[in-house]
Amino acid sequence: MSILDLPVDILVLIFPHLDASSFLNLTSTCKALHDPNFVNDSTYWSNNVRDTFRVPNQPQAQHDGKRWQKLYKRLRTQSRLYTWGNNEKACLGHSLNHNGPRSAGMRAAGRHRNHISWPGEMQGTDSLGVISDVQCGGWSTSLLTARGAVYAVGVLDGEQYNQRRPPYMQQAILQPTALRYPPGYAQAAERHDPSTAIKQFSAGRSHVLGLSDSGRIWSWQNVEHAALQVRFIHHDTKEDGSLSGRGSVHKVIAGWDKSAALIEGIGIVLWDPLKRGHDETEIEDAALVLESAVVPNTDYWQRRSNQSSRSSEVGSSLSESVGEVRSVVLLEHIVLFNTHLGKVYVSEIFWTDSEQRLGNPFELAVSNNDNEPEPAEVFVNDVQGSFRSFAVFLQDGTVLTSDQDRIMVLLQGRRTETPLFSRIPALQHKNVISVAFGDYHFHALHAPGYITSYGREPQACGALGLGGHGDPEGRLRGIRYQGMGGDGRLVPHAYSEGRRIWFEEEKRDWIKFLTAGGVNPAEAAERMRMALGSPDIHCQGEVSEWVEQQGRDWEDKFGLRSAEDDGLNAFFALSVTAAGWHSGALVLVNEELARKVQAVCEVRDPTLPERPEEEESSQRDSVAEDTTRTPPTYLATATSALSDWSRWFLGLPPYNTATSSTQPPSPSNMTPQQFRAHIRQRNDERNARTEQIHVPRNYGDSPREGYKYVWANDHFPRLVLSSGIEMPGEVGFDEWRWTRPGFDLEAGV
Template sequence: MADRISSITDLPLDVIVLVFPYLDVKSFLAFCSTCKGLHQNSISLDPAYWSHATRSTFRVPNQPVVQHDGVRWQKMYRRLLTQSRVYTWGSTTYNRLGHGYDPDAVRVARHAQRRFQHRQSTRCSFPTEMEKTRELGVIADMQCGGWSTTLLTSRGALYTAGVLDGMQGAIQSSSSADGPQPLGFPAGYPASADQAAYDEPTVAIRQFSSGRSHILALSDTGRIWSWYAVHRPALQIKFLNVDLKESPASGQSKSTTSLYGHVKKVVAGWSRSSAYIHGVGIVVWDPVQRDGDEETDATLVLDSAEVPCTGYQRIKGASRPAEEKQKRGQEIGVVTNHIMLEHFVVFATDTGKVFCARFGDQNAVESILELRSLRNSTGAACDVQGSFRSLAIFKNGEVITAHTDYLEACWDARHSNPDQTDIPGLKRIPALQQTNVISVAFGDYHFLALHSNGKITSYGTELQACGALGLGGDGDPEGRARGIRYTGFGHDGRMLPHAYTHGRQVWFEREKKRWITFMTSGGTNPDEAKERMRMFVTEVSVQGEISEWFEQQGRDWDKDPQIRDADEDGLGAYFALSVSAAGWHSGSLVLVNETLADRVTDMCTIRDPDLTDSEPDGDSEASPGILAASLTRLSNMGQAVINLGGNRNQTPAGQAFTNFLDPVNHGASPREGYKYVWADKSFPRLRLSDGREMPGRGDFDEWRYGRPEWKLGERFEQEVTAHW
């Protein structure tokens, strides 16, 4: 007979964890603190518990790549309570970003000609916090649509900035002063979950998806809602040929053991809507609108299409399935995720396979096709993400990207080349391989990757220098320092091949933007740096290396030993939880440690040593220190940059000279009486990878993390940067 159990710690771990789901966070922490045996990391940082607690409390969507990282989920839970912020960048038209103009850009634009001011007013190239979002409470998720940005609060309410369909000219967006607008429900329902007098699970949203011009959402009971305009109430989706079932609350059935007919997820695509329904599979239909009757609260979808072979389920304890279904399950597996592209549906299964299908008339799908080159040889499940014409596959630490041209080629060759041998189009961008990428968000011509360390990297092209990459710059030359090459009549900004080796991080510290502005203005001695800057502007290879040097120097400012004590959980000053992109703009949900961020700001700022003790502290009308010194050297700076032919922000030469006379404008000083720590630094002088030494009189600048070995050349550029 087994010894009598006298303590809960004598129980096996797999028995103890069965208690966890019944404990709220306060009770769970108290439980773990009762003894050393329960305080060990395998219990107190149980990933299943913290993932469930975070997702159920804040409605944060699951992140399969890190679902077993208990430390990450616990830190997210703690910081979401007070530190979630929403940042957006890119094209500002229709107020899709939910904030006013970039303050740095506006300050410069005040002195510029009208054409330049118009360009500035329609873009924001640096991440800027959305206005009036902190009063919404905890933001659980955000997604970008074609002309909009939509937020989900922890209470289950949706708010949108911009318009859902920018192609309808009569629709006008609200101003940023109004803040994001709530998405409402038909008469008879609470206006939104935030405004409900009691918990109403039929309108509390637990998952949503932004398409190009419409939004789909799934309520706690499993009800599907669809919006086609911000100021119009939602329509409930019902199907003629599919019997949907709802749960009593929290999106989980308590009255039955079967999930059949329950909606697991909704996905809005370019011009289609879809839902994954247990036991049915992926169901596709056209977006819906009212026919003039504003009192209509639901619509019956008469023409829906089911994607074949996507409804298989593995049910624990069920009797042995029929031989045909058993074979189907082994060959295809259970759908774990799906995406809606312009003409294709793509889905991944738990057998490590990826399938696609092309839509026909009325969204009909006749057959599916396995993308055999994307199969996970280990048999482990992989993930698929994407939108419009781009997709990414995650497997074994790899991130493989592709354009729909690849899907078209595989589909056209499904009979003549079933093994898809030698079909080009799959890309393995070096910066995305084995770098713990969690998700990839695609716009029309750009995309961003979120890494598990909370950093975001950008790739692709921002049309008309709209700022969708989030790297700052506002055109030449600051954007050049981040690896963007501006070309053509439209001034399109395309990432250089160098940027695909280690990526270019999106920075949230505005001091880094000021630093880049100062350095690309010529640094402390623009005349001495003139020849180096000429190389930087005219030679692509030099620009690539200079941009990588700036990239290394700009990383990890919040990891400095002087301020390490303010980083209690190791997540840094800005930790991105999610990233989203669509059309010409992007956004991110970010945890902000304001104490640490303020320490970074303080670390970058020092008193101007030329000030006398009798001068006021920072608010004097004139400062004979850095301001007086700048007036002398900036005369040369303005002419030096103008002579480079770089056409700095396309301003008239005389006006560019005027702007340079303000040390705050060009990034040398945060305010009168102070200067930045880089105010005495020169534009970098490097030993280039081709053996040349950049001209100049100062010492050579060293690489912070060593000069990379770039994989460059025409073939690399064609394979990695095609379609971007």
């Protein structure tokens, strides 16, 4: 008998016992085994990625074996962590920068910038190895490595008093710092031990929960304090590393002010987060949870064969009708969960000094079409959310969003005209894998590896990640800034197709070039006022959508796709997270492709005389030195300084930033290390509020001396709006890269 004589079911059982190399060798032995159904087996590759790199499961993409295989190949060397938004208490892990233009007499003391509007790479992660997961807390950002160690920046609990020293608050952690364990335990950052290596973690508003390989639950509430092991007085949990059996912990969930765990045979258990007192020693390694509550009828487990432990036959039938719990969302006052039967339930939290309980699960009526007189039967794949907002994922690709207030109205039996769910057009049937919610903003991760943003960013904090901080760049992406605090809210047009987050440096230069007026600012002045300065949102909405289309599929736009590529973009988002006023994303960066994209965007400046590369290289420094020595005219300097100071007082960054006198080599000739250093330097120069004043120039048209971007001769877009109005100007009308979408300005906002 040959291996091909074995039933397919037997082969599938063999695959999990093979490593990636052996699996690929086996499937390459003959044509029959090289079938895509075998090579791209979703169960094998998803389990392999999760077991090897501790990447959390993504139910919406668990059957896409080809995607999981690509992730396995790229995760080992390409995972990068990006953060953006409000940088209060250094929760983004970014480097120190200056805050604005300064005169010669001002003290040059750097400090953390409060707002970061473009994604920036977290500093200090290069030595941590493969990053598997990232989650934002109220004042922190935490990450999990493939070794099972959890690191954090910022402050876990921004309201927790620390009586050891003034000002009696937890100190901000500037660099990723490993969360510790009590003395005598193996530190996960140093060596592997099943009791401390974390396989899944969850960041709440003010605490972090971790589930170890052995099944032990750990809780942190201060980066400077060792963890506490969670033990229950009313429930027994298994810590033998098994994945099944009564008492096995399958998931931990850190919420707004509660902790939760999904325990097989018991259900969803809630308790108050554990806290170390200032007078407690770290020798105390565990805390006993005296007060906990279980969501009723969540103890059913399909794999459990012993039914004798059921409290009653009535309880058994109720639990079976609810189904086996798959995903759990812990909001401020309610618990949401979906089950293997395709249903979604809600349970209200009742928690006072005299009572700790959870209401009976209430099934939410879900439909994939609000216009149907009778809701058709649908299957719920997943439920995700945090704080007060959540999303329900249907099997057919529909994504429904809602919030806690609407649920409470339903639970209390009050009548309302507001529908339970919203249907944002940009999320429907668009391969959405996950949705991450902050206080007022949220992001959607799509299977092709891009992230879209929605909602608003208080005080122009940059939480949407679309650039701006009140600048024209943000307005051109579709953000409208209002009120004294400059709150930014997306135009309704942005909910039709979404606004994607850009990680490419050259895209930021491109949009800066457009907001400077393009090649002819005078000719574009009236169009810019119409698109960026008018109280009417329609022109801004349509121009921002045109910009959005031009910025998509950057590699395809410049013809850089080839048969050898794996189909993933240079920046492929693996996960996204949000909390409070900030966000983060785990991104796989193909630096070779990123260098190619940046290089193809640069061309020799045609206004300069041609000269050999050797002569150009030797003359570059001397030209830069001469330029530095030549002082600008008094009038130009005064005009430039006045412009910068005016923008600074308005809360806008200066137009004029320092440029390096020594130019780097072309991106296509850089090593990966040089390229990353080059990108970081450009980030620092762009984000920093430098004190040097330079003669104004057309920003975004040139990456470096002697070169121009390919868009250096483009003009500010001129469109025929959907209303028939023609934008003014002397240039021709611009065409849409794809068809102009039909804007539904009422849907999903």
